[in-house]
Ligand SMILES: Nc1ncnc2c1ncn2[C@@H]1O[C@H](COP(=O)(O)OP(=O)(O)OP(=O)(O)O)[C@@H](O)[C@H]1O
């Protein structure tokens with residue numbers, strides 16, 4: 001089976017500093033792939049490079065059979081490779097619904113038609129739809145950040161630490177949404193601090209250390225791997 005997203009020999013960084021060294025990652029269609037690693041390992045840089053927001057110095061990214069290594073971020077979004085960045089960036093003065101409309105505009109007319117269905121899937125956002133996004137709690141803003149990406153109907157969703165800083169109940173809700181989205185057939189690349197939850201959900205997983213992939217396997221394999229347990233699962 002050929003992967004929906006295939007990354008080979010990727011190098012990327014900032015200024016003179018190379019952060020990612022020869023990274024190889026594959027995301028199969030309809031699966032969830034988790035990336036775990038310590039602070040500063042390069043997880044965010046990997047997602048940003050894949051989204052076209054950090055320049056790639058070497059390597060190749062194939063998405064849906066096409067070489068997309070050099071495509072700009074808006075073209076990647078148009079093709080269905082969509083990043084939900086960490087930090088829930090949104091338009092705080094605009095309402096929840098307007099935030100969804102702005103995102104949906106990226107997908108043209110079909111995007112707008114998706115908004116009512118999305119609000120049904122996110123009851124909190126339905127309740128808050130006329131409020132400024134900036135007035136939402138952190139957890140509600142994270143839900144909105146994910147809903148905005150779904151308004152584009154991504155083929156592959158890149159999620160950067162979606163559960164970071166959230167209360168346990170909201171963490172459950174975020175993971176339930178991620179699982180449901182995979183069940184709908186969306187392929188997901190998930191970066192998570194919460195390695196236990198991420199590996200439990202992952203079909204495949206990678207451990208990134210200092211910009212290199214040091215381990216990979218199924219989620220179940222890595223969840224019981226001695227080094228992973230010791231370093232990331234508090235074993
Ligand atoms: N905009 C930037 N300019 C310069 N260096 C950066 C920039 N962003 C990140 N770095 C550096 O790149 C390295 C990898 O950072 P990155 O944010 O990708 O790690 P991460 O695995 O996402 O960490 P965290 O778990 O803290 O989110 C770090 O050494 C960091 O200091």
Ligand SMILES: [Mg+2]
Pocket residue numbers: 043044045086
């Ligand atoms: Mg990060």
